Amino acid sequence: MGKTNIRYWLCQVLGWGIFGLIHIYFNLGVFREQFAQHGGQDEYLISLGIYLVSGIICTHILRTVIKNTNWLKFSLNKIWLVFIISIGATGLLLFYGGNAIEHNTPYSFDKYIQNNKLERAKKAEANAGLDKVAYYSSSPVRDSLSLKAISDIKKNTGWYRNSQGVWKYQDKGDQLGIYQNLLLIALWFLIYVVYHYVDKNRKDQLDRxxxxxxxxxxxxxxxxxxxxxxxxxxxxxxxxxxxxxxxxxxxxxxxxxxxxxxxxxxxxxxxxxxxxxxxxxxxxxxxxxxxxxxxxxxxxxxxxxxxxxxxxxxxxxxxxxxxxxxxxxxxxxxxxxxxxxxxxxxxxxxxxxxxxxxxxxxxxxxxxxxxxxxxxxxxxxxxxxxxxxxxxxxxxxxxxxxxxxxx
Structure with missing residues (x-):
């Protein structure tokens, strides 16, 4: 392995490692009390590790494509188009690919949170006296208190019953998660391309x-x-x-x-x-x-x-x-x-x-x-x-x- 590859992998591990430590610091440090309310620290750490490994894999794939297509030789006008396409493709791959890997493990933090919210939803349903009422049927209850309780359960937990009475989960965090992944990949791409542009200019100047x-x-x-x-x-x-x-x-x-x-x-x-x-x-x-x-x-x-x-x-x-x-x-x-x-x-x-x-x-x-x-x-x-x-x-x-x- 050459010095360039060693430097690259060192930057990859350090960069994603620092990102992971920032997450741990805020979730288990600054917001420790809020986090402790629903627990799942082991699941959280394992899921975070899976995400970081997925991030390294996805950005390495992006780097391989960049090298094989010689994008660094493109003009600035053309690199912007490549920049947008690359961020979109890699960000979506990281989000859905990382989630797919995590959900196929017994230590999925998302599953843990969803199950925790489901228990809260069932408890709220029972407290409202709706557990013995088919409020989800074609002839739902009409009183305002019941309607508010049903709305609050879905709003606070993301869980609701469909018309057959089966619990369904509506995760409003998917869109936010995609945005976060796109922003993270954009930052990685900018750092990588700017570094190589600067390095290329330095080498060109040295050659001159x-x-x-x-x-x-x-x-x-x-x-x-x-x-x-x-x-x-x-x-x-x-x-x-x-x-x-x-x-x-x-x-x-x-x-x-x-x-x-x-x-x-x-x-x-x-x-x-x-x-x-x-x-x-x-x-x-x-x-x-x-x-x-x-x-x-x-x-x-x-x-x-x-x-x-x-x-x-x-x-x-x-x-x-x-x-x-x-x-x-x-x-x-x-x-x-x-x-x-x-x-x-x-x-x-x-x-x-x-x-x-x-x-x-x-x-x-x-x-x-x-x-x-x-x-x-x-x-x-x-x-x-x-x-x-x-x-x-x-x-x-x-x-x-x-x-x-x-x-």
């Missing part, structure tokens, strides 16, 4: 969150897979430019590139890395680019030592540095400077990459490096991190990343 998480993870992996080939391509171009001019420096550059690739492969497996490790990759990359640009590339770093342990997205800072060289320094005849700054601003870590040059008309926004930075920050920090790139004066561009401080 898992799907969104999977999509974001896939998007991050896709972004990373684009970053590494882009970085490798530019690095190999730098090395290629050195092969003919200075083979020794080219061999050194290949060694540095292998170090960078090793670091980037490790970074690919992690969502974040320390700023220290990210700066190591940036320094290796700048060493390669310096071999290519020589005196045209000047590097300045202003790093707060307390920021080195902060977690940042891997290869992000390297992407911004690469972008500053590709779109800034490489386009200037005299080259320029790349300045890297890391500092705390309130509760945020601020990373700046500044380079000599000017933004073009589209703010370099079409480049994959810029787009990947924007996308990664949105996916990883859910709007809590920000990225912007702008001209800070007539000859300097600044890329700024602001992200929450990691604890």
């Amino acid at each position: 969150l898992k799907l969104e998480s999977s999509i974001k993870e896939l998007e991050l992996k896709t972004i990373k897979s684009h970053i590494n080939p882009h970085f490798i391509f530019n690095s190999l171009n730098s090395i290629r430019a050195l092969v003919d001019e200075n083979p020794e420096r080219a061999r050194t550059a290949i060694t540095e590139l292998s170090n960078i690739l090793r670091s980037s492969m490790k970074a690919e497996k992690a969502e974040t890395v320390s700023l220290q490790k990210e700066l190591d990759i940036v320094k290796d990359y700048l060493a390669l680019e310096h071999m290519r640009f020589e005196e045209r590339l000047n590097v300045e770093m202003d790093i707060d030592q307390d920021t080195l342990g902060q977690q940042v997205p891997p290869m992000m800072l390297q992407t911004l540095v690469e972008n500053s060289i590709k779109h800034g320094i490489s386009k200037l005849v005299n080259g320029g400077v790349v300045r890297i700054v890391a500092d705390f601003k309130g509760d945020n870590l601020e990373l700046l990459v500044q380079n000599t040059g000017q933004l073009n008309g589209n703010l370099n926004g079409d480049g994959f490096g810029i787009k990947s930075t924007q996308d990664r920050l949105n996916l990883m920090y859910q709007g809590k991190a920000h990225f912007e790139i702008k001209n800070i004066n007539s000859n300097m561009v600044e890329s700024k990343v602001t992200m929450p401080v990691s604890l």
Whole structure:
């Protein structure tokens, strides 16, 4: 038996059990004196037990029908029709089925009450002096006292004699009993359906969150897979430019590139890395680019030592540095400077990459490096991190990343 079934049966037993205890509390506790007048406590408890078992059986049948027909997938308009039909059918089944089972046992409380009322009816008949009179015949007595006595017997006990003189019982409680059963089944149905609707919505929301998480993870992996080939391509171009001019420096550059690739492969497996490790990759990359640009590339770093342990997205800072060289320094005849700054601003870590040059008309926004930075920050920090790139004066561009401080 699965956890769901165990939970279901536990709720069934507890629910019907509490209903039974409420009945016992009022009948044998609050209204004990009235109940004691006609007795039958043993019959009452057995009949109540039969009713509770019948209730569990009937509602279990209803639950089986609900599951087999997938009513929980119906629209709200359609579920109302099903709700009414189900309540009517199950309520009547519980009332007549429970009564049939109870009346076929020697411990029927209804029979006990009926027999008790019959004794009262016979006694009232005798007290009125009607037991020796055929008042039920076609020629009944006409005096008002006798007529009132006959009416009171039927009204107070539900028993009366038919035209053949046979005692008959008219139970006015049948209609009330049906209403009570319909109300009880309606309450059960509402609790069951509402619980499963809420549970279904919760599971759907959980599935959506898992799907969104999977999509974001896939998007991050896709972004990373684009970053590494882009970085490798530019690095190999730098090395290629050195092969003919200075083979020794080219061999050194290949060694540095292998170090960078090793670091980037490790970074690919992690969502974040320390700023220290990210700066190591940036320094290796700048060493390669310096071999290519020589005196045209000047590097300045202003790093707060307390920021080195902060977690940042891997290869992000390297992407911004690469972008500053590709779109800034490489386009200037005299080259320029790349300045890297890391500092705390309130509760945020601020990373700046500044380079000599000017933004073009589209703010370099079409480049994959810029787009990947924007996308990664949105996916990883859910709007809590920000990225912007702008001209800070007539000859300097600044890329700024602001992200929450990691604890």
